Amino acid sequence: MIVQTIQDEYNLPYKYPKEAEKAAQKITGHITHTEIIKREDFRKTLTFTIDPDNAEDFDDALSIKKLPSNFYEIGIHIADVTHYVKPNSSIDKEALKRGTSIYLVDKVIPMLPELLCNKICSIRPNEDKLCFSIIFEMDKKAKIKSYRIRRTIIRSHNRFTYEEVQKIIEKLPIPNNSNINNSILILNHLAKILRKKRFLNGSINFTQKEIQFDLDNKGKPLNIFFKKNIEANQLVEEFMLLANKTVAEMIGKISEKQKSKTFIYRVHDVPNKEKIESFAQFVKNLGYKFNIDILKNKMVKNFNCILEKSKGTKEQNLIETIALQAMAKAVYTTKNIGHYGLSFKYYTHFTSPIRRYPDMIVHRLLEKYLNGKYFVHKPSLEKLCIHCSEQETIAIKAERASIKAKQVEFMSNKIGDIFDGLITGVTEWGLYVELNENGCEGLIPMRYLNDDFYKLDKKSYRLIGKTKKHIYRLGDSLRVKIVRSSTKKRQLDFAIISKHCSKLK
Numbered sequence: 001m002i003v004q005t006i007q008d009e010y011n012l013p014y015k016y017p018k019e020a021e022k023a024a025q026k027i028t029g030h031i032t033h034t035e036i037i038k039r040e041d042f043r044k045t046l047t048f049t050i051d052p053d054n055a056e057d058f059d060d061a062l063s064i065k066k067l068p069s070n071f072y073e074i075g076i077h078i079a080d081v082t083h084y085v086k087p088n089s090s091i092d093k094e095a096l097k098r099g100t101s102i103y104l105v106d107k108v109i110p111m112l113p114e115l116l117c118n119k120i121c122s123i124r125p126n127e128d129k130l131c132f133s134i135i136f137e138m139d140k141k142a143k144i145k146s147y148r149i150r151r152t153i154i155r156s157h158n159r160f161t162y163e164e165v166q167k168i169i170e171k172l173p174i175p176n177n178s179n180i181n182n183s184i185l186i187l188n189h190l191a192k193i194l195r196k197k198r199f200l201n202g203s204i205n206f207t208q209k210e211i212q213f214d215l216d217n218k219g220k221p222l223n224i225f226f227k228k229n230i231e232a233n234q235l236v237e238e239f240m241l242l243a244n245k246t247v248a249e250m251i252g253k254i255s256e257k258q259k260s261k262t263f264i265y266r267v268h269d270v271p272n273k274e275k276i277e278s279f280a281q282f283v284k285n286l287g288y289k290f291n292i293d294i295l296k297n298k299m300v301k302n303f304n305c306i307l308e309k310s311k312g313t314k315e316q317n318l319i320e321t322i323a324l325q326a327m328a329k330a331v332y333t334t335k336n337i338g339h340y341g342l343s344f345k346y347y348t349h350f351t352s353p354i355r356r357y358p359d360m361i362v363h364r365l366l367e368k369y370l371n372g373k374y375f376v377h378k379p380s381l382e383k384l385c386i387h388c389s390e391q392e393t394i395a396i397k398a399e400r401a402s403i404k405a406k407q408v409e410f411m412s413n414k415i416g417d418i419f420d421g422l423i424t425g426v427t428e429w430g431l432y433v434e435l436n437e438n439g440c441e442g443l444i445p446m447r448y449l450n451d452d453f454y455k456l457d458k459k460s461y462r463l464i465g466k467t468k469k470h471i472y473r474l475g476d477s478l479r480v481k482i483v484r485s486s487t488k489k490r491q492l493d494f495a496i497i498s499k500h501c502s503k504l505k
Helices: 002-009 018-025 033-037 090-098 114-120 164-170 176-199 233-253 275-287 296-309 315-325 357-370 378-411
Strands: 049-050 058-067 072-079 102-104 107-110 128-138 144-155 158-161 210-217 223-226 265-267 331-333 418-427 430-435 440-447 452-457 461-467 468-471 477-487 491-499
Touching: 002 378, 018 090, 018 114, 033 144, 033 418, 049 164, 049 233, 058 176, 058 233, 058 265, 072 144, 072 176, 090 378, 102 128, 102 378, 128 233, 144 233, 144 357, 158 164, 164 176, 164 233, 176 233, 210 378, 223 461, 233 265, 233 357, 275 315, 315 418, 331 378, 357 378, 378 440, 378 477, 378 491, 418 468, 430 477, 440 477
Parallel strands: 049 158, 440 491
Antiparallel strands: 049 058, 058 072, 072 128, 102 107, 128 144, 210 223, 265 331, 418 430, 418 477, 430 440, 452 461, 461 468, 477 491
């Protein structure tokens, strides 16, 4: 019922159109000899996928081979969705309409029919799969000697979860092939170097906590916990970032004599000055210094310094949330302005065509340009970019609503229980508090702050008592009791048990 409400609220599809489903049923997934000989064959090269435990749509794989020159050949293999989904077909039209897969807590609304996203295109172990790949030659210091982009055929030798790879990285006892284990350790070594270089070059180091649920077979939440950002996740992330950056550079980075090609970029603009000033004031209230009168590259170092200093503190997640809110929103566009958060001059989305339509377009554009065809109608592509950005926004809102609904459902039988939390929002109608234990957020309505008349100071993110001069500010610690829950409104109401508010001097 909760999922249905969210689907209705955000006008999300319930099922795939019959015409598209019938078209999907006609796709066998059989790979002909004619198709194989067109492609570079990686089936004998050690290849594996690394994904969440509950994933079924495996759209990327990694391969590694030691070369005689002591270089490593690293393959980043992406499901070749556009081999099966042709432009303007019934499947393509529906995928474009959806723009993205949507991952609600207990339901996935896929961009593609299930037969394609979970079977034919998914890089499942011990099955021959068609891919669009970028293959790097790099040394032990992750310095890239060369790369090539090819249509390939691969065969995944293993399907790993992040947790399994983490055990290998930590050299914990795990039954596996020593050759694969050693290859994962090499990839992790290279990824750590790439990651270090990226931050030295100006990437912002966000590590915001991600909320996860344990559900029963009916979708009821049994537990809420924070997902750990482990090295295994970072390993995959660095190679996907490298692939996306390299593809964008190959198309976008041209000499003065060359004519630019129309392409889809994933861009992230510089932060708005007013939002940065508000962020600086907020962290100042928490005892951190953020200098806004500095150059762009030094501002990134300033961000990273605060994010690093706040690691492990009770306000870490709140600081990262407010920092993200100060940032511009990343969007798709044909007008490249670079990616501020990653500090990349060229960036695109190439690595997830099973779940993102822009990646499918990037694959098609790549094929066109690699085959020497250069005409693309830029206004039409820009219109498509706007649509995909809008669909992404809807997906994010729906996913957040789904998380909120499950949080409220989980807390609904804990009325009267007491928790410690942090103030995450200060408004004219009350205080929002996030519980330290599980990230659930609730409202302390203004009527519960009945010891004084409180006025909102927007600039300083605080409520100030008119008579007693007590202050409630963003980031303050509170002990609260759950007094009410509404699954319909997706809202929890808290009351203050003990307050650690400051007093205006």
